[in-house]
Amino acid sequence: NSSKLSEYEILETIGTGSFGTCKKVSRKSDRKVFVWKEVGYGGMSEKEKQLLVQEVNLLRELRHPHIVRYHDRIIDRENCTLYIIMEFCEGGDLGSVIKKHREEKSLVGESMVVKVLHQLLLALRECHKKRDGVHKVLHRDLKPANVFLDSRGNVKLGDFGLARILHHNFSLAQTFIGTPYYMSPEVFSEKAYDEKSDLWSLGCLIHELCTLSPPFTARDQQALAAKVLQGKVRRIPHYYSANLQSIIDSLLATEPSRRPDIATLLGRVEGLGPPATTP
Numbered sequence: 001n002s003s004k005l006s007e008y009e010i011l012e013t014i015g016t017g018s019f020g021t022c023k024k025v026s027r028k029s030d031r032k033v034f035v036w037k038e039v040g041y042g043g044m045s046e047k048e049k050q051l052l053v054q055e056v057n058l059l060r061e062l063r064h065p066h067i068v069r070y071h072d073r074i075i076d077r078e079n080c081t082l083y084i085i086m087e088f089c090e091g092g093d094l095g096s097v098i099k100k101h102r103e104e105k106s107l108v109g110e111s112m113v114v115k116v117l118h119q120l121l122l123a124l125r126e127c128h129k130k131r132d133g134v135h136k137v138l139h140r141d142l143k144p145a146n147v148f149l150d151s152r153g154n155v156k157l158g159d160f161g162l163a164r165i166l167h168h169n170f171s172l173a174q175t176f177i178g179t180p181y182y183m184s185p186e187v188f189s190e191k192a193y194d195e196k197s198d199l200w201s202l203g204c205l206i207h208e209l210c211t212l213s214p215p216f217t218a219r220d221q222q223a224l225a226a227k228v229l230q231g232k233v234r235r236i237p238h239y240y241s242a243n244l245q246s247i248i249d250s251l252l253a254t255e256p257s258r259r260p261d262i263a264t265l266l267g268r269v270e271g272l273g274p275p276a277t278t279p
């Protein structure tokens with residue numbers, strides 16, 4: 001029996017994403033806390049609704065310690081709204097962590113950076129393993145606001161799938177798309193997007209975690225593309241190890257084929273600092 005909205009109590013609105021509103025809710029039966037994401041499908045064509053169903057089915061299949069867990073969905077036909085109920089991550093998002101460190105002028109410790117790198121590599125390996133019938137599941141929207149921390153400080157990759165839904169240029173998504181800081185050279189030059197593009201975005205995210213601002217910034221998309229295609233990146237602070245610098249350099253290789261694959265990267269990361277997942 002599909003669950004109903006009345007089984008949940010709304011605690012607070014956490015924020016609004018490219019898909020709609022995200023709220024913190026608690027299940028009345030056991031007070032367990034979740035988030036739900038409200039996706040309005042009123043303006044969608046039959047085709048777009050089909051895509052939405054496909055994406056939610058994809059979300060349901062991904063079960064991994066470092067991917068935010070999908071729990072349930074509720075369809076409210078009266079308001080043409082789909083509610084996707086997911087695991088609540090108490091630690092908030094990485095964007096807020098970076099903002100805090102920038103304001104406090106303090107660097108993120110290397111062990112935390114390595115933990116985020118390691119756990120996101122494990123999450124991306126799982127995503128790339130999956131196929132939704134035809135093509136590979138790529139994240140496409142890896143950015144600090146889409147990476148969450150649980151109560152034990154473990155990293156959880158969130159909100160993908162929703163990213164792909166909105167890649168079919170839905171109107172709402174267009175209004176939310178900010179500057180694509182993490183867009184890879186091949187995507188700017190409209191070449192094929194594949195796993196290596198997710199690794200480029202991971203490189204941007206880890207670089208930002210070390211420097212507290214995006215590796216490539218510009219006032220508009222054209223200027224950003226020029227910088228990304230030129231491929232010059234400032235080094236991370238000397239506080240961090242040469243190993244970490246070289247892993248980031250390899251992820252930010254302009255030519256996708258020069259970026260190592262996930263297995264190679266995991267070997268290099270597991271060779272670094274202390275064990276990653278907090279038991």
Ligand SMILES: CN(C)CCCNS(=O)(=O)c1cccc(Nc2nc(OCC3CCCCC3)c3[nH]cnc3n2)c1
Pocket residue numbers: 014015016017018022024035068086087088089090091092093145148158159
């Ligand atoms: C320790 N403190 C410093 C941190 C306090 C932190 N607590 S907090 O304020 O409730 C808080 C803040 C941000 C996130 C979360 N947890 C969370 N957020 C999601 O999405 C956020 C949404 C994404 C799109 C854009 C709008 C926001 C999730 N999606 C699936 N699971 C999720 N979990 C909790």
